[in-house]
Amino acid sequence: MESFEKQFTDTLAIRGLSPRTQVVYVPMLRDFARFVGRPLDTVVPEDLRAYQRHLAVERQVGFSHFNQAACALRLFFRECLGRTDWPFERIPFQKKRRILPEILSQEEVARIFDACSNLKHKVVLMTAYSGGLRLGETLALLPSDIDSSRMVIRVEQGKGRKDRYVMLSQVLLQTLREYWRKFQPLSWLFYGRTKQKPLAPSTAEKIFKIAARKACITKNVSFHSLRHAFATHLLEDGTNVRVIQALLGHRSLTTTQIYTHVARTYVSDTRSPLDRIENKKPTAE
Structure with a gap:
């Protein structure tokens, strides 16, 4: 496993990825290796899909962790082990949830x-x-x-x-x-x-x-x-x-x-159609 980690670290550095990315990706490769329990050069695509099911269903990790793991594993197997013929589209990313921030005035x-x-x-x-x-x-x-x-x-x-x-x-x-x-x-x-x-x-x-x-x-x-x-x-x-x-x-x-x-000019400053309906009601005689 150490040789694979060294190979992966060198690949990340050569590609110019930031030290922070390296700190995140290498432990994810290590976690996947523990999950499959055998040499990484014997892994098949179904092992990656099983690991993704494990992350999503059993560990219930957030979409950010899930997608970082997908990025790390795709990169390792494609760049380090040359698995360019694998169907990587079947190793998906999770859709990011859109959470609107609370805005300070x-x-x-x-x-x-x-x-x-x-x-x-x-x-x-x-x-x-x-x-x-x-x-x-x-x-x-x-x-x-x-x-x-x-x-x-x-x-x-x-x-x-x-x-x-x-x-x-x-x-x-x-x-x-x-x-x-x-x-x-x-x-x-x-x-x-x-x-x-x-x-x-x-x-x-x-x-x-x-x-x-x-x-x-x-x-x-x-x-x-x-x-x-x-x-x-x-x-x-x-x-x-x-x-x-x-x-x-x-x-x-x-x-x-x-x-x-979240901008006020796009939300609260836009008139609701309910106001126009109310204004069109006939006034009582």
């Missing part, structure tokens, strides 16, 4: 910022919201990524290993300058216990949760909700969905269009 976002008594905590949250950044992207920022001459923030190697630029808010720039004078960051814009290490994701999540609780936010929200709010608020302000797609770094427009289902 602009007033609620402002209350969260105001609830931060620590300047560093406040500027971390403001930066994420200002550019619609993911948690990992926010914490990976370097001081040099803030380009005040062009008023942009460089997001290097975001999800999908793609670089992009997002706008630099004038309000954020002023707050960042205040933060810079007080904290003097070196290697990382938002450092952790030492200036040589970035702030931990768990710490950033805790910062958000504490601020949201102080702001009396009752919605089911997390640090990522700042990104959802960024996209929704832009859409409500009339920004073209293609522009929002580019700012968020989405590969597919379909991913961005989920915000049309």
Whole structure:
């Protein structure tokens, strides 16, 4: 099994997949090997389908785990063992459930910022919201990524290993300058216990949760909700969905269009036909 794991790890690295993907895929291959209980080069397609039934019926894993396992096994058997003639269409993916996020209003976002008594905590949250950044992207920022001459923030190697630029808010720039004078960051814009290490994701999540609780936010929200709010608020302000797609770094427009289902301008500002029926009723003489 060790030789297969080494072969798989090398293949993932050669294909340029992220270290995080490697950390997820290799244990899934190991779990499948335990399930079949024999050398992987003797496996047949029916073994993969049996494993998928095991995941879905017996273990009842979520669609994300199920689909990651399908990706990992397809990749291993096709790329590492050369099983290009297998009917991989019979090793399916589960359909993703669409769960609409709860959206923070602009007033609620402002209350969260105001609830931060620590300047560093406040500027971390403001930066994420200002550019619609993911948690990992926010914490990976370097001081040099803030380009005040062009008023942009460089997001290097975001999800999908793609670089992009997002706008630099004038309000954020002023707050960042205040933060810079007080904290003097070196290697990382938002450092952790030492200036040589970035702030931990768990710490950033805790910062958000504490601020949201102080702001009396009752919605089911997390640090990522700042990104959802960024996209929704832009859409409500009339920004073209293609522009929002580019700012968020989405590969597919379909991913961005989920915000049309939660934007106020697309929902509550659209008049219900019931109102027109009621208005057409004859008035009593």
